[in-house]
Amino acid sequence: MRQRLCSTGMAVVALCCLCGGSTAVAGQGAQTDNGYATPRTPWGDPDLQGMWDTRTYTPFERPADFGTREFMTEDEVAERERLGLRRVISDDDDDAVAQELVQQDVTRYARSDAPDDGRPGYRIAGAEYNAFWSSDPTAPPLSLRTSQIVDPPDGRLPPLTARTLDTWGAREELRSGRSQADDWEDRGLSERCITRNGLPGEMLGSSQQPLKELVQAPGVVSIVMPYGYVRVIAVSADREDMLAPLGSTIRQWNGDSRGYWDGDTLVVETANFKETVVNAVPAHGGPFGGSSHVHYYPGDGQTLRLTERFRRIADNTLEYQYTVEDPEVFVEVFSTVNYFTLDPWAVEGNQDRLFEYACHEHNYGMVNAIRAARVDRDWALGEAAREASIRRRELGEKREQLREWVDTRDAAR
Amino acid sequence: MMRSRSDRWSIWRMGGIVGMAVTGLLAAHLAIAQDESYAAPRLPGTDHPDLNGIWQSFTTANWDLQDHGADAGPFPRQLGVWGAQPPGQSIVLGGEIPYRPEALAKKQRNFSERLVVDHDNVNTVGDPEAKCYLPGVPRATYMPFPFQIIQSTDRVIIAYQFASASRTIPVGGTSEAPVDSWMGWSNGHWDGDTLVVDVAGFNDLSWLDRAGNYHSAALRVEERYTPMSPYHLQYEATITDPEVFTRPWTIRFPLYRRVEKNLRLLEFKCVDLAEAYVYGGLVEDEGGAR
Numbered sequence: 001m002r003q004r005l006c007s008t009g010m011a012v013v014a015l016c017c018l019c020g021g022s023t024a025v026a027g028q029g030a031q032t033d034n035g036y037a038t039p040r041t042p043w044g045d046p047d048l049q050g051m052w053d054t055r056t057y058t059p060f061e062r063p064a065d066f067g068t069r070e071f072m073t074e075d076e077v078a079e080r081e082r083l084g085l086r087r088v089i090s091d092d093d094d095d096a097v098a099q100e101l102v103q104q105d106v107t108r109y110a111r112s113d114a115p116d117d118g119r120p121g122y123r124i125a126g127a128e129y130n131a132f133w134s135s136d137p138t139a140p141p142l143s144l145r146t147s148q149i150v151d152p153p154d155g156r157l158p159p160l161t162a163r164t165l166d167t168w169g170a171r172e173e174l175r176s177g178r179s180q181a182d183d184w185e186d187r188g189l190s191e192r193c194i195t196r197n198g199l200p201g202e203m204l205g206s207s208q209q210p211l212k213e214l215v216q217a218p219g220v221v222s223i224v225m226p227y228g229y230v231r232v233i234a235v236s237a238d239r240e241d242m243l244a245p246l247g248s249t250i251r252q253w254n255g256d257s258r259g260y261w262d263g264d265t266l267v268v269e270t271a272n273f274k275e276t277v278v279n280a281v282p283a284h285g286g287p288f289g290g291s292s293h294v295h296y297y298p299g300d301g302q303t304l305r306l307t308e309r310f311r312r313i314a315d316n317t318l319e320y321q322y323t324v325e326d327p328e329v330f331v332e333v334f335s336t337v338n339y340f341t342l343d344p345w346a347v348e349g350n351q352d353r354l355f356e357y358a359c360h361e362h363n364y365g366m367v368n369a370i371r372a373a374r375v376d377r378d379w380a381l382g383e384a385a386r387e388a389s390i391r392r393r394e395l396g397e398k399r400e401q402l403r404e405w406v407d408t409r410d411a412a413r
Numbered sequence: 414m415m416r417s418r419s420d421r422w423s424i425w426r427m428g429g430i431v432g433m434a435v436t437g438l439l440a441a442h443l444a445i446a447q448d449e450s451y452a453a454p455r456l457p458g459t460d461h462p463d464l465n466g467i468w469q470s471f472t473t474a475n476w477d478l479q480d481h482g483a484d485a486g487p488f489p490r491q492l493g494v495w496g497a498q499p500p501g502q503s504i505v506l507g508g509e510i511p512y513r514p515e516a517l518a519k520k521q522r523n524f525s526e527r528l529v530v531d532h533d534n535v536n537t538v539g540d541p542e543a544k545c546y547l548p549g550v551p552r553a554t555y556m557p558f559p560f561q562i563i564q565s566t567d568r569v570i571i572a573y574q575f576a577s578a579s580r581t582i583p584v585g586g587t588s589e590a591p592v593d594s595w596m597g598w599s600n601g602h603w604d605g606d607t608l609v610v611d612v613a614g615f616n617d618l619s620w621l622d623r624a625g626n627y628h629s630a631a632l633r634v635e636e637r638y639t640p641m642s643p644y645h646l647q648y649e650a651t652i653t654d655p656e657v658f659t660r661p662w663t664i665r666f667p668l669y670r671r672v673e674k675n676l677r678l679l680e681f682k683c684v685d686l687a688e689a690y691v692y693g694g695l696v697e698d699e700g701g702a703r
Contacts, residue, residue: 042458042566049565183696184688194684213581215565217465218457222563222570229577230570232561232678244675252680353581356594360684361546361618367532370695 051346054205062147062155179380181373193359228357235259273301299329453640473501523625545683547595549619590614
């Protein structure tokens with residue numbers, strides 16, 4: 001995969017954002033030297049520190065139109081801009097944003113006085129909550145990449161293995177007859193405040209939580225995650241000197257990460273993942289689909305290996321690559337490339353740290369969900385069955401993907 | 414390019430297999446021998462001592478900050494001495510916490526309700542520790558779990574094992590908490606070789622120990638981390654909360670460096686270990702769907 005990246009030799013050209021903000025952008029041929037001299041910490045390590053905006057507008061999987069093409073042309077990007085495929089939430093006009101939030105509150109309260117029309121959650125409009133938490137004056141830069149996945153070359157997530165699909169099916173059987181919240185384990189890990197999306201998915205920012213802060217000390221790189229923990233990674237001068245791996249009986253929600261320097265690149269290897277962690281696939285919905293409330297990682301975390309590479313390619317740009325290997329779960333290894341940018345809001349001194357998450361401490365939603373499912377268990381069973389039917393359809397689609405992949409492979413032989 | 418952990422660590426490389434108990438004794442002796450004359454190695458690029466490492470306290474203060482004798486603990490029939498309270502001497506300078514008389518009653522009520530789970534008041538009744546809530550400051554420091562200090566040139570991160578709690582401490586400059594939180598809002602500065610951290614912006618939900626000692630949202634904590642040997646820091650925290658206490662009071666105890674080879678801060682993300690405790694009562698009424 002690295003060889004392939006190397007051979008592209010393509011430079012991603014800087015691109016000005018059309019929508020206000022000063023964003024420029026990201027990227028260059030992955031292994032080519034762009035002449036950038038990575039700054040050093042006083043103790044001599046490459047300095048990757050800062051408050052990084054880790055959002056991306058690059059789709060995880062490549063839209064089929066692009067085939068095996070890794071990069072868009074600038075004209076294609078301009079067209080996507082015109083179509084509004086990239087949106088900036090705020091225009092820096094704080095008063096207007098505040099006014100709009102007030103108006104949304106007014107609307108919400110007006111609705112709450114309306115008669116109950118029988119829909120569950122009828123008093124919640126949704127948008128006001130999301131708009132408030134999502135407001136952010138900056139926008140991440142665009143990359144010309146057509147997908148985050150760069151390997152396999154079609155930019156698509158490799159199919160799940162037959163064995164994993166069988167495991168998935170078996171889990172669905174076990175779940176049948178349970179309601180949406182017979183107890184807490186019927187809810188997803190995110191709602192339980194255990195992991196948000198798991199690694200590596202939550203290394204990429206969302207509009208709610210765009211930032212990660214990297215702080216280094218001699219022999220250590222820490223990544224302050226916005227979801228209530230810090231990744232503390234012991235980093236050695238080379239791979240041979242890495243911390244010894246943990247014994248296989250120690251399994252952690254966020255795995256066990258060990259790092260080393262490969263030139264100016266920080267390489268982090270993570271294993272010892274806990275079973276049933278929602279990881280390996282970014283954003284909502286693991287391989288089990290985001291439509292359902294329970295989407296566990298379908299494998300036993302035992303065989304999952306995550307390798308991340310962090311490299312500063314400009315003062316304000318960090319290239320972030322990761323590779324997922326789990327032969328029990330995916331038929332092939334896959335790799336992605338993303339770009340993080342220094343958050344200008346933090347650079348200007350407006351935000352000096354990430355705020356505490358404290359999700360579990362205020363998880364009134366879990367109490368309410370369990371209570372609600374007992375108040376009307378028939379309804380909660382019906383909803384669970386409806387979700388299960390969506391997952392069954394997804395399972396069928398995954399089986400079809402696997403069949404196509406096998407056919408293509410066999411035809412090529 | 415990469416400095417290995419330099420000369421100062423060579424002594425612990427040699428002693429890497431020395432057990433914690435021995436290290437503790439050694440550190441205690443060094444404390445007596447070296448006291449305040451100890452000159453800690455500097456963090457490269459700064460004039461400040463290097464506090465990086467994995468640290469842990471060895472007190473029983475999480476049971477009770479003040480003097481406490483051995484006790485059976487809350488569930489002797491189920492747990493035997495697994496659940497028993499070990500004895501320990503007060504870490505409060507002067508021994509006693511200066512409660513306002515009316516506030517002492519709440520401490521006593523906290524203790525009697527320490528293991529009560531009230532689903533309508535899920536984060537205001539009972540010891541937050543049992544529910545895997547963020548421990549607050551200074552309690553995080555004397556929980557029986559290690560924590561790691563990651564010290565860079567202008568900021569310090571503290572990552573605690575318990576509940577994956579953490580703090581970001583910018584060093585130099587001061588900012589105000591935008592809103593209250595469990596772990597508070599920390600601002601650091603150096604006073605000679607002592608890292609001083611002013612912490613404010615707390616909510617009133619965390620407790621100070623299992624004995625029900627508590628604080629209000631008016632709490633301010635001034636922490637002082639002072640290197641006393643390669644293996645230990647002196648930790649001191651002064652607690653000011655006029656709504657609960659009649660005057661500021663101070664706790665003090667050493668922090669010990671964890672020196673085991675290949676050690677890292679393992680995950681104690683305890684939410685899934687606490688769910689049956691926190692939510693179990695909600696499902697037991699029907700004989701359990703579990």
